[in-house]
Structure formats: C-alpha cells, structure tokens
Amino acid sequence: MKTWPWFRIALGALLLAAIALAVTFRDRLDPAALETWIAGFGITAPVVFVAVYALASVLFLPGMVMTLAGGALFGPVWGTLINLLGATLGAMAAFLVARYLGADWVSRRLGGRLKELVAGVEAEGWRFVAFVRLVPLFPYNLLNYALGLTRIRLLAYIVATFVFMAPGAFAYTYVGYAGRQAVAGGEAAIQTGLIALALLAAVAFIPRLVKRVRGAASWISAPQLAAQLAGDNPPVVVDVRSPKEFRGELGCIDGALNLPLDELESRLHELPADRPLALVCHTDRRSRTAARLLQGRGYTQVAVVRKGMTAWRR
Template identity: 35%
Template sequence: MKKWSGLLLIAAVVAGLIVLNQTVLDLSPERIRNWILSFGLLAPILYVMLYTFRPFILFPASVLSLAGGLAFGPLYGTLLTMTGATAGAILAFMFAKKAGAKRVEAKLGKRGEKLQHQLEHNGFFIVLLLRLVPLFNFDLISYAAGASKIRLLPFALATLIGIIPGTFAYTFLGFSTGSDSAETIVLAVTIFAVIFIIPMLFRKKIKSYLQGRAQENESP
C-alpha cells in the first residue's frame, strides 16, 4: 500500500509540473530569456543555478539551452550552459550516490541496469560516448553513473567534454531565433542538423558495441 501511495504521489507531482508548465507558466525560451535578463548582472549566475537544479524540476534542458543562446549569445551562452549542465549532472550523480545504489537501480529499470553495468567497466569512455550520441536520457546517464562504481572526476570530465558540440548547437540555434540575418539562421540550423544527425547515423553501431562490451564484461 505504501509503495502504491508513493508511486501515485510521484505521478501527481510530475503531472502537476507538466500541466503547470504548459497551461500556466508557458515557459518559452523567449519568456525565460526576458525573465533571466531582468536580473541584470545576476542573470548569468541565475541561469547557471537554474541549469544546475534542472534535473530535479523536470524541465527540458533543450528549452533552457535555447533560452541561454537568446540571452547570452552563442559563445558566452555555451560556456554558461556547459557550466550549469555539468554542475547539474554532478548533482544528480552525487544524489544517486547518497540515495544508495540499490534504491536507484530499482528506479532506473532494465535499461538503467545495463547502462550502470557498462559504466562500471568503461566509465569515462562510455559517459563520453553517450554524451556525444544521445542514446539515453541525459539525466538517466547521470543517475546510472552515480549508482555505479565510476568515480566523480572521470564522470564530470567526460560529461564536460561530451556536451560541447550539442551545447553549442542548441545555444547557437537559440541565438539565431532572435536574429534578423537569414545567413545566421541557416548556419545555425545547418550546424544543429550536422551535430545531431550525423551521430545518429552511428546509433545502431554504438548500441551493438555497447552490448558487445556488456557481454564481454559479464563472461567469466
């Protein structure tokens, strides 16, 4: 009974956050940009803090990244977004460590268990690969890594390096939506397509590789 009550409470909170975002707050990148910039010199700090705690408020990282590009431009926005995203990943990682591996494993499901097993044997490389090619949800990787035996430094470093291309693509795309230059918009869309489409072409090969590595690690 307690188990079902907890699940119902979590479902209610998630549903409430989704409804609040879609019907009341209407948190578009433009509105987020305007709100963040209203804090003046504190705007960059506020943005990084929002991104750091984003994994716990169920807010889409893509929307926040686009807002960062609109607010701070492609270069400064990329640096701030990388800082916040890495800090958020570390926070989720540490939360999983504190929560206990068994409890986190139960929440992650079968996909999370397989991912966790791979992380324990090829931590840095697997995290780097999955940050570059989004086979799994960004936050799922962080929580699964925290439940595994990978150390914080390799995880954080792999995350920081791996998110560079995608972060720049999103922030530059966000910046371009506020630009009057057709060339800028076309360039941003092209960069976004190249960075996200090309890695997806190797999705099956990467999955096969990860499965092969998992089988090798499971064999005596």
Template identity: 60%
Template sequence: MKSARVWLRIGLGLLVLAGIVLAVMYRDAFTVEALETRMAELGFTAPLIFMGLYALAAVFFLPGSVLTLAGGALFGPVWGTVYSLVGATVGATLAFLVSRYLAADWTQRRAGGRLSMLVRGVEQEGWRFVAFTRLVPLFPYNLLNYALGLTRIPFWHYVLATFVCMAPGAFAYTWLGYAGREAMAGGEGVIQTVLIALAILAAVMFLPRLVTRMRRGRDLSVQELHERLDAGRVTLLDVRGADEFAEGHVQGAVHIPVDQLLADPQRVAESHGGPLAIICRTDRRSARAWQALARAGVVDARVVAGGMEAWIRAGLPVSR
C-alpha cells in the same frame, strides 16, 4: 545516528519526488518565450539565475534543450554555451550525487544476474561510458544522470567527461537559439547565421555515428578472426537469418539471428560476455548487434569487417 541518516535519505527522496511532480505539472509553462521574458527582467543576475535554473531542471526532469535554446537567444552563442554547459554539468552532478547517496549501496547489494553484469560493464568502461552516452544519447539526459549515480564510476571522471562531451551539443543548440532570435529580429546576416546553425546541427547529428565507430574500435579482419578461432581466443556470433546460416557458416559459430539478439541483448550478453566477434553477410547487422551488446554491458566485442562475403572471398573454410 543510523536512524538520522535513514530519515535524511527519506526526506531528500521525498523532496526530489515533489520537485519532479511539480515540474511535470507546470511543464507546459516551461517554454523558450517564457524564459526569455523572465530572464530579461533580471538584469546582471540573469546568468547566475539561468545556470541555477538549468541545474534544478536537470534534477527535476525538465527538458534541458528548452533552456539551451533560450540561452542562445538571451546571451548569444558563446556565453550562452558557457552558461548552459555549466548549468547542465552542475545539474547532472547534483542528480548523480542524489542517486548515489540515496540508492547506490542498496543497488550494489541487491543487483544480481543481468543487472549486475550491466553495472559491472559500465564500471569497467568508466569515464569512456559517460563520454559515449553524452556524445551518443542512448538514454534521456535526466534519467542517465541518476542511473550513473548507482554505479561506482569515480566522481571526477563523471564530472569531467560530462562537461567535455556535452559541449558539442550545447554549442549546437545554443547557436540554434541565437539563430532563431536573429531570424525573428530580421538583422543583417540572418541567412548566414541560420546556415551556420544548420551546419553545426548537422555536424552534431553526424557525431554519434563517428563516436560509435571509434568506440567500436578497429573491426576484426577475417584473417584475424580465423587465427583467433584456431587459437580458441574468441567466440563468434553469427547474426544472420536461419536460411543464410544453413547455406554456409564458419565452423563453431553460435547462431543468434539479429532480431532475436536485439529483442533481449542482456540475455545474450549474460551468456556470452566476451571476447566476442560478430559476423553477418556484410557487417551492417553486425554493427547493430554490437551496439545492442555494448548497451547491455559487453565491453570486449568486435565486428568482422566484410562479414561472410569477405570470409568466402578469402577462401576460408565454410561449413554447411
């Protein structure tokens, strides 16, 4: 029985690998124009074929954006979004299940050190991590589907967060494909359609910043930082340069310049898992450091609002 499962896994792995190789070989033929031509010939079965093709594209690493644009051109902004979103979610789910079946147990047994910490951080975040990465695409969509399958994130949490949080991007790209078709056809209201497409795309491009700030939570004020440091309830990372740190810093702060932290955030995360506060001169470099640590699996970190400038303005003690 065990031998049969092993061979089944090997066969499934080879099948997926062969599909990926074929997809890479014929990637140049995978264009919006080619899809429109093929789908137009399918009649009433086109939506089902389109969703199935989208699902296979997600499993075999074909670019989903091409399909989403084609969906808008073929089916319009509303149904194009529905078909693209359903197909993308089904494909993401298939890749997730394949990865979990093939390698999740092996990964859990063999993961150690930084990888183990990263996996635990992702699992603690659960659906929130899935939602964050769907709204803020830190990793390629196709690769992320397989990577998340290696964790213990609950199946339905993954599916629902994927479906809901991919919707804004799906709608934006679908409308863009619809606007492109209208522009080519020269129909009435084409300027309005194109302007709406640009506005939606701009809103979706702004969304990652908004989501990142929301996920970061409320920034830590300098007074709150002072109280937590006195109580020994937080580790403070100072990510400024060496000269700035030498001119004046908070007593007990751990100095890690932001360039050094960004070069190896997992090493910093392994040494300082949280709770963390991050400070710089203002809070821009702190925000970059927070993003890197969040990707490395740190789930309990806060940015100090206003940085050292706010600390000094508040008359709090500075060590030199």
C-alpha cells in the same frame, strides 16, 4: 544512526514530489518570459541562469528550452559556456542525489544479466559517459540519475559530461542566438539562420559517426595476444569455432572458452562482463561476426584476433 534511513526516505519523497510538480506544469514554461526574467538580473544574470538550468535538470524540466534561452540571452560563445556549466552542474547534482539515495540499495539487489550490464558500464567508465552524451540513447535527465547508481567515478563523469556535451550545446545555443537575430531582423539574420541549420545537421550526423566508430571491431595480432595473456590483466579468449575444429589440428589456445558462433547468443551468460574478450576462429571472419553480436549486446571490451588460429600457430 537509525534516523539516516528515514532522512533518505524523506529526501527521496521530497525530490519525487518536486519532480512531479515540475513535470505537471512544464507545459507552462514560457521561454520568452524566462528570458525577460533572467535578463532583469543584469550583471548577475549568467550566475542566476546557471543555477536555474541546474535546477531544471534535477527536476526533469526540458533542457532544450534552457539551452535556446541561453543562446538568445548570451550569444553563441558565452551562451555555450554558460549552458554547459548549468547542464553539467545539474547533471552532477542528479548524479550525487541518486548515488546518496539509492546506489547502495541498488548494488545489493542487482543480479543476473542486469548486474553484468552495470559491471560493463562501470568498466567503461568515462568512455560510456562520453558515448551517451554524444549519442543520446536515453533522456538526459533520466540518464543523470541512472549513472549515479553505478560506481563510475564522479570526476570522470563530470569531465566527460562537460566535454562531450559541448558539440550539441554549441549547436543548440547557436539556434537560440539565430532565433533572437531573426526576431531582430536584418541581413545578418539569414546568414545566422543558415549557419544554425548547418550546425544542427552536423550534430544529427554525430550519433551515426560515433556508432560507426564504436561498432567497428578492435583488432589484435597474435603476438599482442600472447603478450597480454602473460600480463596482469589477461583477456578471456573466446574461440567461436565448432567443437570439432577446437579439438582439430590447429589446436586451441590454453584456457580458451569454446563458444561456437551459432551457439554464442544463447550462451552469453557464460561470458564475464567486466573483462576484455579476445575472439578467435580459423581466420577472423566468424570472429568479426561474433564481435558485432557481442557489441550489440552491450559488450564493449571486444577484440578480434587477426588471422585467428592460423596466425597463432605461426
């Protein structure tokens, strides 16, 4: 049993050395030479390409080069599927390596705000994976390892990765295919190039659309809140009115946490990161402002009580 920690250390050191070597020589990666080499495998070329793509993902080699090469080699449809398989297998491999090597160690040492942040990511599960695949806030290769350090379920991670990387994979695969068509020449090359530009424009718009949808506050009615408070997983009610209003004629909801809007940001440590939050004020104006603030700080399970305490009293 004592050999296992040393085995993990040796495996981690070997992986770091391989990544360092790959990153050092990544500028020498020639897409044209890669395509020629893969094409030489004939009927088994797709299998070889998937394996190479997966290995490239683990070693922090640029996935864009692989995706463009996949489009040039296999066309827009099969190329997208083959690219997705390679990227997903690589993401899964990095995820499992990180989980095996460091998940337990990281979980024992997390604390404070970072622990709450990780708990929020784990609570979101596949939804967080879907979001970061559609909106690439972090580098793809690094994100694969980082998510492996959480307790997100493997199956949810794999499915969300495959499904929500598909739009970008198709667009960039088509760009690779369009590049091959342009080299070949002909009238179809212009049309193919225009389609590729349209797809890139659509992919560039996706992050803005997702952020807008995700940033929009969720709403809950007073009767719905009452039903949830009586359920098995009740939300934490956060009343963002002033202390005077909290004790005023409208009263307050039993068990509510009073965090006035102007104090909310400085008192975020009082909020649980792994439970849903229901925000309430006199109507719902301050609650909407509070929801935007919390979502900007990484809180994802946030709902605004429509019409606030006015509706609750009715």
